[in-house]
Structures are given as C-alpha cells and as structure tokens.
Amino acid sequence: MNCKICGEKAYVVTQTRGATTLLGAGAGGYVAATAGAKTGAVVGSFVCPGFGTVIGGLLGVLTGAAAGAVAGNTIGKLIDDNVLRIWKCGTCGHTWRAA
C-alpha cells in the first residue's frame, strides 16, 4: 500500500496489536471456565459426591480457563492481523488505519 499523502511506500506498524488478543483471551477464558466448572462438577460428583463436586468444579474452572484463553487468544490474533492494521508511511510519517 502507498501513502495517501505523498504516494511513497508505507508499511504495517505492529504497536497497536494485542488489545484484541487480550480481549479474546479474556472472553474465551470466561466462556470455557463456566463450561469447565460444570463438567468438572459432574465428574467430581461421580467420583466423590459432595466434596468431589466442589474440587471437580474448581479443577474444571482452571483447565477450562486455560483452554479458553488459548482459543480466545487465537481468535483475537486473527482479528488483530486482519482488521486492525495501522499503516505508516516511511517517507512522511503519516499513519492511518485500514481494514
């Protein structure tokens, strides 16, 4: 892509990347933690009703949050790479946002 001001070659700057990645990790972690708690509680109840239900639920939150953060992080990175591109002209320093 070329600069809209002077017409010289522009490049993608990466300093604004990461915000969507963090947002994706948080959202993915929350969804997976909720689902993980339910699954863990069911498994814990089967192994040891009562006490096992609580421990299983906690373990489910931890494993679910970790898995969800990875999935959300991947989705966030895709959005950052494809949508939030900031271009900068190497000649005049003009920056702009492009899809």
Ligand SMILES: [Zn+2]
């Ligand atoms: Zn320029």
